[in-house]
Amino acid sequence: MITYDEKQQVFHLSTNKISYLIQVEDGGLLAHLYFGKAVQSYHGQFRYPRADRSFSPNPPLAKDRLFSFDTVLQELPGNPGDFRVPALELLHESGSSVSDFRFEDYEIIQGKKSIPGLPATYAMEKEASTLIITLKDQLYDIYLDLFYTVFDNQAVLVRSSRLRNESAETLAIQKLASLSLDFASSSFELVHLSGSWSRERMIQREVVAPGTKALSSRRGSSSHHENPFAALVAPETTEAAGEAYGFSLVYSGNHETTIERDPYEQTRVTMGINSQQFSWSLEAGNDFYTPEAVLVYSDEGLNGMSQSFHYLFQHHLIRGRFKYEPRPVLANNWEATFFDFNEEKIMEIAKEAKELGAELFVLDDGWFGKRDADNSSLGDWYEYEGKLSRGLAQLSKEIHGLGLSFGLWFEPEMISEQSELYKKHPDWAFHVPGREKTIGRGQFVLDFSRADVRETVYQQMKAILDHVQVDYIKWDMNRNMTDVYSVLLKKEQQGETAHRYILGLYEFLERMTTEYPDILFESCSGGGGRFDPGMLYYMPQVWASDNTDAVSRMAIQYGTSLVYPVSTIGAHVAAVPNHQTGRTTSLETRGNVAMSGLFGYELDLTHLSDGEREELKEQTNFYKSHRQLIQYGTYYRLKSPFEGNEVSWQFVAPDQSEALVFYSRVLAEASAPFHVLKLTGLNPEKSYRIKDKVVGGDELMNIGLYIDTEAWGDYASQLIYIEAAD
Ligand code: GLA
Numbered sequence: 001m002i003t004y005d006e007k008q009q010v011f012h013l014s015t016n017k018i019s020y021l022i023q024v025e026d027g028g029l030l031a032h033l034y035f036g037k038a039v040q041s042y043h044g045q046f047r048y049p050r051a052d053r054s055f056s057p058n059p060p061l062a063k064d065r066l067f068s069f070d071t072v073l074q075e076l077p078g079n080p081g082d083f084r085v086p087a088l089e090l091l092h093e094s095g096s097s098v099s100d101f102r103f104e105d106y107e108i109i110q111g112k113k114s115i116p117g118l119p120a121t122y123a124m125e126k127e128a129s130t131l132i133i134t135l136k137d138q139l140y141d142i143y144l145d146l147f148y149t150v151f152d153n154q155a156v157l158v159r160s161s162r163l164r165n166e167s168a169e170t171l172a173i174q175k176l177a178s179l180s181l182d183f184a185s186s187s188f189e190l191v192h193l194s195g196s197w198s199r200e201r202m203i204q205r206e207v208v209a210p211g212t213k214a215l216s217s218r219r220g221s222s223s224h225h226e227n228p229f230a231a232l233v234a235p236e237t238t239e240a241a242g243e244a245y246g247f248s249l250v251y252s253g254n255h256e257t258t259i260e261r262d263p264y265e266q267t268r269v270t271m272g273i274n275s276q277q278f279s280w281s282l283e284a285g286n287d288f289y290t291p292e293a294v295l296v297y298s299d300e301g302l303n304g305m306s307q308s309f310h311y312l313f314q315h316h317l318i319r320g321r322f323k324y325e326p327r328p329v330l331a332n333n334w335e336a337t338f339f340d341f342n343e344e345k346i347m348e349i350a351k352e353a354k355e356l357g358a359e360l361f362v363l364d365d366g367w368f369g370k371r372d373a374d375n376s377s378l379g380d381w382y383e384y385e386g387k388l389s390r391g392l393a394q395l396s397k398e399i400h401g402l403g404l405s406f407g408l409w410f411e412p413e414m415i416s417e418q419s420e421l422y423k424k425h426p427d428w429a430f431h432v433p434g435r436e437k438t439i440g441r442g443q444f445v446l447d448f449s450r451a452d453v454r455e456t457v458y459q460q461m462k463a464i465l466d467h468v469q470v471d472y473i474k475w476d477m478n479r480n481m482t483d484v485y486s487v488l489l490k491k492e493q494q495g496e497t498a499h500r501y502i503l504g505l506y507e508f509l510e511r512m513t514t515e516y517p518d519i520l521f522e523s524c525s526g527g528g529g530r531f532d533p534g535m536l537y538y539m540p541q542v543w544a545s546d547n548t549d550a551v552s553r554m555a556i557q558y559g560t561s562l563v564y565p566v567s568t569i570g571a572h573v574a575a576v577p578n579h580q581t582g583r584t585t586s587l588e589t590r591g592n593v594a595m596s597g598l599f600g601y602e603l604d605l606t607h608l609s610d611g612e613r614e615e616l617k618e619q620t621n622f623y624k625s626h627r628q629l630i631q632y633g634t635y636y637r638l639k640s641p642f643e644g645n646e647v648s649w650q651f652v653a654p655d656q657s658e659a660l661v662f663y664s665r666v667l668a669e670a671s672a673p674f675h676v677l678k679l680t681g682l683n684p685e686k687s688y689r690i691k692d693k694v695v696g697g698d699e700l701m702n703i704g705l706y707i708d709t710e711a712w713g714d715y716a717s718q719l720i721y722i723e724a725a726d
Contacts, residue, residue: 220481
């Protein structure tokens, strides 16, 4: 619900869980009052206090020295006199970058508008309401429309904005954040997800100290290195209890989140497109939309925050046929063969996969151009003649004949120097004329900001998809961007290139997913280098990491679950010793970890022993009979790999009729304590069957389970299934 109290000039956006209060302050400044747990109605007692703070200037219309933009909480700061991190920086033709936006108008609508050219959450009219506040610059006919949407029954608010240039001049946008949120004095800790290739989304937690902390990517993608997510939590907040504010950006390119604690213990969070190496030339009559930012409030710890993100992404972001579909068990040949395969080998693996219970076979890298190594053929998306003796279409037919669907790997945004495409169009790779290009994984990045480049790649892919029966695409992206310069853009537009690339990518994905609605897309970027809500709008699942080691995966999947639902997290059983870590873990643990996501195999199935084959078959059967619970149940983290030697999480059915618990005690311990695991999310009034016992939900949650791990050895784990007894 959204109301406007004209007398107090206060907007109140609320659901049964949250309230968000905005006030039109003196002189029309759009001030922030509150975001957090719901209040029924706001009576105006909480006006933000004022004080004469030395060296904090007063705006022109201020009635007294107590009012300063420097100390008030704001909605989209950037006006003079606020020395904190601005949400916008606009350069005028005069050379001035001073802006002064004040309240102009507002509108409240049912439902939610889409954002032209950008992925965003969606809702039906009866599910959400939107407030649009328009601000106007005091000197120019430049308008800012701020969009706020709340979703009924959810602890979520999403924000974005549009800048409209109705002046006669060209404006350079140097920064326009999607979100700026100020908090009154409070102690916070910052939680975020940092990492690298094969070590994605490691949970970091640190005190928010005075000064500014920046979390960002300048890699051209959302990156392995810093996910576009941050949370502010109370120092006492745990997984299960306490307050948490989560922020997530629906964007796949360069992003920036700053957390600033000012001298008065106020905290400002700013999130949006990275303003470094960015500028956008906004000509008269044009407008610019920011990506959307998601804000979540939880008073039920980090689990509560995650469940809100999961719900929103599952129901209001992911689209298409597969949104609620049980996701297939897949077998991928990458770690089994790398580039070295032929039809015979592929068919052998596929037959084994079918025997084990897989439903989808994915032919990974190496089927196109003349690709036998990672330094050639990207850009040549036609069949590698002769590599598969009877060709790709026939292979797909044979695989379908086995009763499997068929998937194919593509890396459409890239170009190899050794390729037909590069011979024809060397200038299609990102480059700065006159300079040598940097190379990454032996390849260059195609200039996806260009329509002609996109059209050529699209037509190549279409030719494949129209003659080979393809049910699934793994869309990869295996290097970060350098030499970001587009030869088609004017010099004053070069700062737009990275964002135009992402807009081009989104346009391509929109077209492809519309034209091929029956293809299941899985996003990948050297594993989880582009695991972000922007990609989820087009592709409902992501290969979470190239690291398939079960112990590493516990941390990666645990971290990923902070923001992303289990239905998006690709997790496969691989061979041991593991390719990335050299570690040997049991098939049981590899299975248990992979079964905690979208299950599949990433190993040479033709080399399994009889025992392994049996075990994998059992795992697959078990997974299939519980995948609704795993993929779409409510997910709780119980014990963190970032805090100790035990790791645990739990899936609970929405009606609390069943649950599945993953538990691992990572390293063996001698004379170990008796570990107690308290479950959560069950119905305290219900009885549950666990192994051969029947016990109360409250017993499992309040007293817990003893887990005797004495004789387990390293890297042991188990899955415990619990079902309502009545
Ligand atoms: C990336 C992916 C892998 C595999 C290779 C193929 O690294 O993450 O899963 O597809 O590319 O080159």
